[in-house]
Amino acid sequence: MRWTLQPKPDASIIKKLSQALNVDIIIASLLVQRGIETFDQAKKFFRPSFEDLHDPFLMKDMDFAVSRIEKAITQGENIMVYGDYDVDGTTSVALVSSYLKTLYTQIATYIPDRYDEGYGVSYKGIDYAHDNDISLIIALDCGIKAIEKVAYAKSKGIDFIICDHHRPGDQLPDAVAVLDPKREDCDYPYKELCGCGVGFKLIQALAVGQGQTIKDLVPYLDLVATAIGADIVPVTGENRVLAYYGLQVINTNPRIGFKAMISNVNKESLTITDVVFIIAPRINAAGRMKHGLHAVNLLTEENMETALQYAAEIELYNSERKDADKKITEEALTQIQSxxxxxxxxxxxxxxxxxxxxxxxxxxxxxxxxxxxxxxxxxxxxxxxxxxxxxxxxxxxxxxxxxxxxxxxxxxxxxxxxxxxxxxxxxxxxxxxxxxxxxxxxxxxxVPEISVDMQIELEQITPKFYRILKQFGPYGPGNMTPVFITKELKDTGYAKCVGADEKHLKCRVEKNGKTIGCIGFNLGEKYNLIAKEQFFKAVYTIDENEWNGEVSLQLKLKDIN
CATH class of the missing domain: 3.10.310.30 (Diaminopimelate Epimerase; Chain A, domain 1)
Structure with a gap:
């Protein structure tokens, strides 16, 4: 592992921000490292607001997309909402189809079969639309390179609206509208939306014509937050606002399908990390092992009993996925070694x-x-x-x-x-x-790199410090969980290897009279570096450990030396 300490920001900017916010130098320094240098920028960071979302009509072709959908509704056309089979695609389809169904009934959903049709827009999907008298397809999280397929659809009298976030090729498809902030000719201020985020901007634009405000769309944000986490897009700017409020929906009033999926999860509130490791793999498992439409059905279901049945099926797919993943990984490692x-x-x-x-x-x-x-x-x-x-x-x-x-x-x-x-x-x-x-x-x-934000001492890790750190979330690319380094640590004598094959390291470290518990996943082999009261340095994040109803701060070790 390479440990790379981030350059220390300008001390005068840190001091000024520390005084403006009435926070300590460490917190101010972490903020400046994230590009936050003023009181107003800090306010936007700590208190994300719907006012910070951009006007959806700033996106190239949004006006064309909205007027084509409104025309389809007025003229009684059949509309198909089409999306990829991963988390971003299935949440996008659930989002746009469920919103459109509040305006209009003639809405079909379509997810391509991973094995029969492959990724993206398929000829089979277009033929299905043609056979079912569908004259408008809204493609989500795919389509930016589907030049021939969109032309094929056009020859059959089917229009396309593309909502994508992947990089375009040299040519764009001949669609009624191509919504993609990564288009070179698109001046939309935020370029890092996921597919579901682009879908959300579409329904935000449609809502304007319905006299609705952003508040009316809040219930859809659980889907957007899940896609942001699963698709590993930056959790900055607009994505941060959408993820922040989406997590609130997940934790206070999630859709029935989410309730069914997390009914056995024993956690007071879910973080974006929990969404990535608990909800996303289950949604993904449907498309990986069976069919992505199972995920859409669960995410749009309104009856709890039916949703619990769907969730149980998806749990089974996830279990099969884990077995296949483990077996193939072992075979691949053997192939590489030989x-x-x-x-x-x-x-x-x-x-x-x-x-x-x-x-x-x-x-x-x-x-x-x-x-x-x-x-x-x-x-x-x-x-x-x-x-x-x-x-x-x-x-x-x-x-x-x-x-x-x-x-x-x-x-x-x-x-x-x-x-x-x-x-x-x-x-x-x-x-x-x-x-x-x-x-x-x-x-x-x-060589794997651990990017370290700064060096701190154990006595600086207090409950108040951690409370402020928690407000830095939701974390993700562009706003990663802060990583710290402390030198000259010593184990208090109770270090041990734990877990299957003793792969993990558990210890309690001490410096200058302050002690704190630590867990180091997959660091069991480094036990010898801390045994016998040797001094060592560690890089870590800080989190909470709950044991027998007691909650205490702990260091989550990333590496030791």
Whole structure:
């Protein structure tokens, strides 16, 4: 692990902010590191407001999208809400379809089958629309590269509205409206919305014509917050406002489907991290193991009994997903170890029988293990399909773009992408991908980095300090949980390895007469560094530990040295 201490911001700015907010220097310094330098900026950060949301009509083509939907409703057309099978796609479909159903009844939903149709807009989906007299498709979280498919739909008399957040190619589809803040000609002030966020801007624009305000749309924000967390978009600007209020909905008045999913979760309130690790995998499991429409059905269900049945089915899919994920990860690790080629800057594995629904998770696990840009391939019909994951700081989308001569189709983001290619292209692609990554990656990115905000002492960790830190949430890219370093720590003598295979480290550390409990997940092998009263330094986050009804602060160790 590389420990990188963030540069210390300008001391005069920190002091000024500390006085303006009446907070200590550490809190002020953390804020300045996040680009917050004034009282007003801090107020926006700590008290997110709906007033900070942008006018949806600032998004290019929004006026076209709204007038086409209003025309469809006036003329009694059938509308299909179409979305990808992951969390962002299924929450988007649930969001837009449930809102439209409050205005109009002739709304169908469609999620492509991961195995039969693959990612994005499909010919099969368009044919289904044509067979069912649907003349308008609203595509969510996909479609920005569907040039041929949108043209095919047009030839059948079907219009498209695209709501996407992926990077466009050189050409845009010939749709009635293409809503994507990443369009080069789109002046929308915030570029980092997820697919469900773009869908939310669409219903926000439609609400204007209905005489509704943002307050009328608050119940939909549980879906938006879940998508923001699951899609790993920055939790800054508009996303922070949407996530903040969405979490309030999840914790106070969630939709029936959420209630059913979290009915067995014994937590007073869920954080964005809980949403990512508890709700998102279950929504995702439907599309991975069965069909994404199961997730949409659960998220739009209004009867608790039915929702509990759906949730139980999805729980089963999630359990199957975990088993498949574990098995394939083990097989992939074995394959890598037996083919280990020294000096490689990429990890690329392939097995034709691997479950297509979990290769993305496996790619993430391999990236964690070997810390290389990673691709996991499986057979998908006549072609090979892969999920790509990257390491912090390296743009895998650009790397794939440089290999496009060997690829049939690809799309995605900086850190995660998907692609398909012909089987005979596999070896040449693999070679080219290694060449591209090797010639463009900064080698230090191949060593995992822990970014440390600042050095503090144990006596500075007080309940008041932690209460303010909690208000920095919701956390995520662009606003990560603060990481601290403390030097010359000593274990009080009770350190031990815990958990299955004694993989985790539990201890209590002391410095200058102050002690505090610690847990270090997957740090069991570092026990020898702290045994026998040796001094050591640690990087950690701070959280609460609940034990026998007692709540105390603890250090969540990320690494020790």
């Amino acid at each position: 083919n280990r080629e020294e000096g490689k800057n990429t990890t690329v594995v392939y097995e034709e029988n691997w479950h297509k629904g979990v290769i993305g998770i496996v790619a993430s696990r391999l990236t964690e293990t070997y810390y290389r840009p990673t691709l996991v391939f499986t057979k998908s019909g006549e072609k090979l399909a892969a999920s790509a994951r990257s390491v912090k700081g390296f743009d895998v989308y650009n790397a794939l773009d440089a290999c496009s001569d060997h690829i049939e189709q690809f799309g995605g983001h900086k850190y995660a992408a998907g692609l398909t290619l012909l089987e005979e292209q596999y070896e040449s692609f693999k070679q080219k991908f290694e060449e591209v990554v090797s010639s463009t990656i900064d080698k230090k990115l191949l």
